Amino acid sequence: MLPKNFNLQLRNKIFGGSRIAPEEALELFSWDIIELGKAADMRRKIAFPKEEVGFIIDRIVNFTNICEAACAFCAFHARANQIYSYELTIEDICRKVEELVQAGGTQVMLQGGLHPDYTLDTYKKMIKEIKTRFPEVYLHSLSPSEIVHISRKSALSINNVVKTLKEAGLDSVPGASDLLVDRIRKKISPKKISVDEWCEVLYTLYHNNMKSSATMTYGMGETDEEKIEHLAVIRDIQDRTGILRAFIPWSFSPANTRLENIQPATGIEYLKVVAIARIFLDNITYIQAGWLTEGLKLAQIALTMGANDMGGVLMEEVVVKATGIKTKTNRRELVGIIKNAGKIPVQRDSEYRVTRIFHDNA
């Protein structure tokens, strides 16, 4: 028997592989989680027919937490007083990159606050030095907000900034999208970029032949309509550019932020977001299960409801840890979790090419 509120026409559309409209995606929030999960897994098989689940060995290097944006949802920036202010030197950064290389890691994500004194030159030197010393490392680094910040500080166009950083050795830029809804952004991160500016950076990356990704931080007081609004911006960007390698949703962790009174999103809400994203974003191949914020067990379940990547092992992560989250993992554990979900664990590079298949726990 079909569950209550079940829309057979929409079900047929999803199982037939057709694109769904935003209003239809909204309706999916009221679906039974098991039905929704099955539909999402079927769409995952259309987008990615293999049963492989990838991960990468990477390291986030948060080079400074001094930030003039002071977003209400952030526990990391120095003015949130959770961590003392700091700035890493190029030597400090290179030491961390060296540790990653020695551990067999391949990707570095340089991320920092919007430091009032950093200009294009600061970032250029940082990137150039890392690439000169470690040419084998892939720099999936900075963010659209940092790119706009640099362009303002240096009085240069976004295109000029992207071009220069690419020439210095920047390989790709994470989408760091937060929630692409201006009503929410004005409330919680008014000094950060607008939705239009985010799109402008993505188009500029596209024109410079660079790839990106998209994320989603939900559970910050938005409505379900606004969650779909966010997904619609991402689907549209991907239709126009094709530069998004992956989509990574995670729930907002309110502890230690100015939004501490917000009730954290539940596990079911997370699984629904993953499943709806998989069905709605019919033009993105990889959807990552967010083990860092959701925990390893929930991320494992997400692999059966639309997700097909576990992201990075993350040798170092400070931003989420500032909210009190302590989840850690390693390659052995991720391999075990992926296998236990009935999938084939694979190590991959930043371009999602498989570099190792794990037939046995390793």
Ligand code: SF4
């Ligand atoms: S989220 Fe980023 S831009 Fe906002 S305060 Fe934190 S470090 Fe700064």
